[in-house]
Amino acid sequence: MxxxxxxxxxxxxxxxxxxxxxxxxxxxxxxxxxxxxxxxxxxxxxxxxxxxxxxxxxxxxxxxxxxxxxxxxxxxxxxxxxxxxxxxxxxxxxxxxxxxxxxxxxxxxxxxxxxxxxxxxVAFCLSEKFAGSDAGGLSVTAVEDGDHYVICGEKKWTTNGGVADIYSVFCVTDPTSKSRRISALVVEKGTPGFSVKKIENKMGIRTVPVVETHFDHVRVPKSNLIGGRPGMGFKHAMMTLDCARPGVAAQAVGAAQGALDLALVYANRRRQFDAPISSFQMVQKMLADMAMKTEAARWLVYSAAAQIDAGRTDGVTKYAAMAKCFATDTAMEVATDAVQIFGGYGFMEDYPIAKCFRDAKILQIYEGTNQIQRLVIARNLIKEANELAHLEAYVPQESQQSYSDAPAKTGAPARA
Ligand SMILES: Cc1cc2nc3c(=O)[nH]c(=O)nc-3n(C[C@H](O)[C@H](O)[C@H](O)COP(=O)(O)OP(=O)(O)OC[C@H]3O[C@@H](n4cnc5c(N)ncnc54)[C@H](O)[C@@H]3O)c2cc1C
Structure with a gap:
C-alpha cells in the first residue's frame, strides 16, 4: 500500500x-x-x-x-x-x-x-482550567513591561510538560479586544517563575507527561512574541490546529492498527470449540469492520495531510477536523473490539491490549473534542452549501402549497 x-x-x-x-x-x-x-x-x-x-x-x-x-x-x-x-x-x-x-x-x-x-x-500551552473547548476564553495574561512581557497564570494539561524545553504559550495581551485579545509567546525552560506544578495521573497515554504549567511573573523578552505583533495568537492557534490535527489523527490510525494487529494474532492463536476463534464468523465480522474502518481513517488522514502540503487553504480546516474526528472515533471502536476479541484476557493489564483501550479514549478529547470537530465540520459544510445553489429547484420551496408541487414548477424530476 x-x-x-x-x-x-x-x-x-x-x-x-x-x-x-x-x-x-x-x-x-x-x-x-x-x-x-x-x-x-x-x-x-x-x-x-x-x-x-x-x-x-x-x-x-x-x-x-x-x-x-x-x-x-x-x-x-x-x-x-x-x-x-x-x-x-x-x-x-x-x-x-x-x-x-x-x-x-x-x-x-x-x-x-x-x-x-x-x-x-516542545510543548503547546493553550488549555486552561476554565478554558478548554472555548479557547477564546483564556485568562493567563502577558502584560507589557518595557522590552518584556510579564506572564501570570496557569495552563492546564500541557503534554510534554517538564520534558520540553520550549513552550508556545497563549496569553491574553489585550483584554479589551475581541478579535486581537490573544498572543503566543515562547517561554523557555528555566525562565524564572516558570514551573511544572502537577504531573497528572492519567487513565491512558501514561508514557508521556501531561502537567500543569505555572507562570508566576515570568519575564520574557518581546522578541519571544510569536510573529512580533500582538493579537495574532488566536489566528496562530487555529492555523496550528489545522496542521496538527492530521498528526493526532495519525496517532489514532497507528493506535487502531496496533490494536487490530494484536487482535489478529490472538484470534488465530486462541482456540475454542476445537477451532481458532478467527474461524468464527462473528469474530471475522469484528476483524473485517476493524480493518475497514482503520483503512478508511488512514486515507482520510493522508488526504487531509496531502491537501495541507499542497498549500490548499480552502476546506483544509474541515478536512483536518474530519480526519481527527473519524480516525479517533475509529481508534476507540477498534480498541473496544480488540478487547472483546481477547475476551477475559483483554480485561487484564497483563497484556498490551488493555493499554491500547486506555490509550484510545483521550484521542476523542484532546486537540479539540470530537463534538467540537463535528461543529467545525458542520459549520464549514453549511457555508459551502452556497455553492449548491443549482440544486435549489430540487428542494421544497417556502411558497409551495405542497411538497409534490415542486416538480411541476421547477422541471425537477417528479417524485414517486
Ligand atoms: C491528556 C490530555 C492532554 C492534553 N494536552 C494538551 C496540550 O498539550 N495542550 C493544550 O493546550 N491542551 C491540552 N489538553 C486539553 C484538551 O485539548 C482539552 O481537554 C479539550 O480541548 C477539551 O476541553 P475541556 O477538557 O476543558 O472540556 P470542555 O470544553 O469543558 O468540554 C466538556 C464537554 O462538553 C462538550 N462541549 C463543550 N463545548 C461544546 C459545544 N459548543 N458544543 C457541544 N459540546 C461541547 C465537549 O465536547 C466535552 O464533551 C489535553 C487534555 C488532556 C486530558
Missing part, C-alpha cells in the same frame, strides 16, 4: 525508520513506562538520532521539510507500538507550528534548528 505514488521516497524512508525505532525502542518497554508513568528517553534519543524531528521542520531551518503527510506517517508508526509515544513525538510538531507558521525569521532561525536536531523538545 505504501508503494502508492502519493508518497515521496523521503516520506517512506522516514516512516520505515520510525517503524524500526518503534519495534526496537518503544514496544518492548512501553508496559514498563506505562506502569511507572515515565517518559521513554531512550526512544526519544533514537528518534532524534534518526533525524525524525526534522520531518516537520522546513529545510531552511535544518529540517527535512517533508510536510504534514510525512509527519502523519511517522506518527502512525510510533503510535502503532505505543500511542503515548506517538503523541510524545507529535506534540513537538504541535508546539512548533506556531513558530513555523507565524514566527518571525529571527524566531525561526533561533529555535527551529535546535528542534530539528532533537536537542530541544
Amino acid at each position: 505504501r508503494d502508492n505514488i502519493v508518497f515521496s521516497e523521503q516520506a517512506k524512508e522516514l516512516a520505515a525508520k520510525a517503524r524500526e525505532i518503534a519495534e526496537k525502542y518503544v514496544r518492548p518497554s512501553c508496559a514498563k513506562y506505562d506502569q511507572l508513568q515515565e517518559y521513554n528517553w531512550d526512544a526519544a534519543r533514537a528518534v532524534a538520532q534518526a533525524g525524525l524531528f526534522k520531518t516537520f521542520v522546513p529545510k531552511e531551518y535544518g529540517g527535512h521539510g517533508a510536510g504534514v503527510l510525512a509527519l502523519a506517517m511517522v506518527t502512525e508508526e510510533l503510535a502503532k507500538a505505543d500511542s503515548g509515544f506517538g503523541v510524545a513525538f507529535a506534540v513537538n510538531a504541535l508546539g512548533s507550528f506556531p513558530i513555523i507558521l507565524g514566527g518571525t525569521e529571527e524566531q525561526k532561525q533561533k529555535w527551529l534548528p535546535q528542534i530539528a536536531r532533537g536537542e530541544k523538545f
Whole structure:
C-alpha cells in the first residue's frame, strides 16, 4: 500500500525508520513506562538520532521539510507500538507550528534548528482550567513591561510538560479586544517563575507527561512574541490546529492498527470449540469492520495531510477536523473490539491490549473534542452549501402549497 505514488521516497524512508525505532525502542518497554508513568528517553534519543524531528521542520531551518503527510506517517508508526509515544513525538510538531507558521525569521532561525536536531523538545500551552473547548476564553495574561512581557497564570494539561524545553504559550495581551485579545509567546525552560506544578495521573497515554504549567511573573523578552505583533495568537492557534490535527489523527490510525494487529494474532492463536476463534464468523465480522474502518481513517488522514502540503487553504480546516474526528472515533471502536476479541484476557493489564483501550479514549478529547470537530465540520459544510445553489429547484420551496408541487414548477424530476 505504501508503494502508492502519493508518497515521496523521503516520506517512506522516514516512516520505515520510525517503524524500526518503534519495534526496537518503544514496544518492548512501553508496559514498563506505562506502569511507572515515565517518559521513554531512550526512544526519544533514537528518534532524534534518526533525524525524525526534522520531518516537520522546513529545510531552511535544518529540517527535512517533508510536510504534514510525512509527519502523519511517522506518527502512525510510533503510535502503532505505543500511542503515548506517538503523541510524545507529535506534540513537538504541535508546539512548533506556531513558530513555523507565524514566527518571525529571527524566531525561526533561533529555535527551529535546535528542534530539528532533537536537542530541544516542545510543548503547546493553550488549555486552561476554565478554558478548554472555548479557547477564546483564556485568562493567563502577558502584560507589557518595557522590552518584556510579564506572564501570570496557569495552563492546564500541557503534554510534554517538564520534558520540553520550549513552550508556545497563549496569553491574553489585550483584554479589551475581541478579535486581537490573544498572543503566543515562547517561554523557555528555566525562565524564572516558570514551573511544572502537577504531573497528572492519567487513565491512558501514561508514557508521556501531561502537567500543569505555572507562570508566576515570568519575564520574557518581546522578541519571544510569536510573529512580533500582538493579537495574532488566536489566528496562530487555529492555523496550528489545522496542521496538527492530521498528526493526532495519525496517532489514532497507528493506535487502531496496533490494536487490530494484536487482535489478529490472538484470534488465530486462541482456540475454542476445537477451532481458532478467527474461524468464527462473528469474530471475522469484528476483524473485517476493524480493518475497514482503520483503512478508511488512514486515507482520510493522508488526504487531509496531502491537501495541507499542497498549500490548499480552502476546506483544509474541515478536512483536518474530519480526519481527527473519524480516525479517533475509529481508534476507540477498534480498541473496544480488540478487547472483546481477547475476551477475559483483554480485561487484564497483563497484556498490551488493555493499554491500547486506555490509550484510545483521550484521542476523542484532546486537540479539540470530537463534538467540537463535528461543529467545525458542520459549520464549514453549511457555508459551502452556497455553492449548491443549482440544486435549489430540487428542494421544497417556502411558497409551495405542497411538497409534490415542486416538480411541476421547477422541471425537477417528479417524485414517486
Ligand atoms: C491528556 C490530555 C492532554 C492534553 N494536552 C494538551 C496540550 O498539550 N495542550 C493544550 O493546550 N491542551 C491540552 N489538553 C486539553 C484538551 O485539548 C482539552 O481537554 C479539550 O480541548 C477539551 O476541553 P475541556 O477538557 O476543558 O472540556 P470542555 O470544553 O469543558 O468540554 C466538556 C464537554 O462538553 C462538550 N462541549 C463543550 N463545548 C461544546 C459545544 N459548543 N458544543 C457541544 N459540546 C461541547 C465537549 O465536547 C466535552 O464533551 C489535553 C487534555 C488532556 C486530558
